[in-house]
Amino acid sequence: MWLQRLTNYLLQHRWQTIALVFFAAFVPLIGMVGIVIAALITLRKGAIQGAYVTLAATLPYIISFFLTGNHEAAIPIVVWAAIGVAVLSNVLTWLFAVMLRKHTSWSMLLQLAALLGVLVISVVHLAYPNVAQWWGVQLTSYYAEATQAVSGVVKA
Secondary structure, X not given: OHHHHHHHHHHXXXXXXXXXXXHHOOOOOHHHHHHHHHHHHHHHHOHHHHHHHHHHHHHHHHHHHHHOOOOOXXXXXXXXHHHHHHHHHHHHHHHHHHHHHHHOXXXXXXXXXXXXXXXXXXXXXXXXXXXXXXXXXXXHHHHHHHHHHHHHHHHO
């Protein structure tokens, strides 16, 4: 019963929903619910209303990245990849919600998502044949930097 009331409230109050999603996205685990709310709004209200909420769910990732001051060229590729994956997953979730609203076919949507995933992985492996080794080097260097930073904080 309370979930239905919450859903009705979110559907009826656009600005409160956008604010809730925006501020909740700053909390690590709760923030993931924001894109689910955006998908719900997209399915019930349409692509434009859902796009506003998707933007509110995605913007905190970008804002927190640039407010930390770690956006120089020397930043590890792992951090860039994490931000990129978060933003891309939010946009793809919204896009799939739009497609589901328009076509109402889970079968087609899941087939398209699987095909898109296989195509992206194939293109990455064709463009960069040693991508697994490259990621191993990137993650190892990031881990070494993080360990050094933590040991410096512990000693201080």
